[in-house]
């Protein structure tokens with residue numbers, strides 16, 4: 001079997017890749033696999049680092065059975081009749097990728113989307129969430145240091161890797177602040193890794209809400225901490241009930257907002273769930289949050305101060321809660337917002353290594369065991385110019 005590692009072609013440039021040279025080397029030794037790497041001048045691992053390991057680097061991907069990329073492949077670069085794996089960002093009917101999905105069908109491409117490489121229960125097996133959480137939490141501290149003239153952390157993109165990021169954090173001293181972190185997935189765990197590296201004390205909900213501390217503390221909360229059942233809720237309150245019937249719940253986040261200084265949003269927001277805080281909530285004199293690292297990054301939604309995504313080049317802006325307008329990130333009345341929507345790109349080396357490990361563990365075996373766990377079947381969105389049954393709900397979207 002021949003696998004092609006394709007060049008990333010999106011703007012701004014994305015330096016990540018599915019497999020590092022070392023991983024390709026190892027996979028070629030362990031399996032009946034041969035790799036071809038498409039040349040790229042932006043990839044974090046240069047062409048020579050593959051060539052040094054005798055891995056073929058070539059523009060010609062004709063002989064490849066499968067092509068692996070990270071982000072959306074531009075329509076003109078799609079090779080007809082091939083099988084691809086990449087993030088197509090189409091499963092939620094994202095309008096900006098409608099033409100891409102149409103082209104994939106027209107060109108009779110078999111598309112497997114990384115986002116839907118899942119266990120049978122639907123939970124995702126691979127992704128870059130951990131790296132988003134790591135960089136997002138760090139960026140929030142960077143904003144704090146710059147805004148309050150406390151310390152000057154460098155941008156992650158100028159650092160070599162995660163170790164270098166952690167070394168920078170070792171140099172700072174934090175003020176006594178309360179940090180609230182939402183979520184239970186990969187993003188939240190990545191953010192927690194940064195908080196734990198800084199040796200910030202983790203406290204439970206009751207203590208966080210009611211006690212004063214001499215040192216910085218954080219509290220990690222999940223859906224049933226920041227939502228409560230409405231009086232009309234009939235079902236038994238549980239996480240799975242919340243996921244199925246979010247309309248039976250209302251936000252209980254204000255009790256956290258009243259005592260939190262720095263909020264790290266690392267949750268997954270499901271359609272129909274209550275907003276954590278609205279623009280009105282943020283106007284309340286009791287609303288205490290003045291810094292948000294919104295890794296979840298749902299725009300103009302559950303975290304009302306996130307009025308737009310920010311960029312790696314310009315990662316911070318201010319949200320003025322009274323005027324509801326954007327202001328300077330260090331405006332004295334602003335909630336400082338970090339809402340970069342491509343955070344893992346800032347840590348391309350570690351993110352590629354981590355992603356490659358997950359892909360090697362969960363997907364590569366499926367090529368050789370007749371997909372006995374249904375991994376490929378669940379992730380296959382298109383085949384022979386048709387949407388597969390699981391993704392047939394996208395038919396109207398592509399017909400528009």
Ligand SMILES: NC(=O)c1ccc[n+]([C@@H]2O[C@H](COP(=O)([O-])OP(=O)(O)OC[C@H]3O[C@@H](n4cnc5c(N)ncnc54)[C@H](O)[C@@H]3O)[C@@H](O)[C@H]2O)c1
Pocket residue numbers: 123124127128129130132183184185186187188223243266267268269270271273294295296297339340341342343344
């Ligand atoms: N800013 C960025 O660069 C960036 C990068 C990666 C991910 N993200 C975003 O961060 C968020 C979290 O991603 P992740 O990688 O941690 O996800 P994940 O798949 O690792 O975890 C999702 C968690 O949400 C829970 N969940 C499932 N359905 C839910 C629902 N309806 N309501 C609430 N929780 C539910 C699951 O139990 C799981 O624990 C996503 O919205 C993702 O788009 C942002």
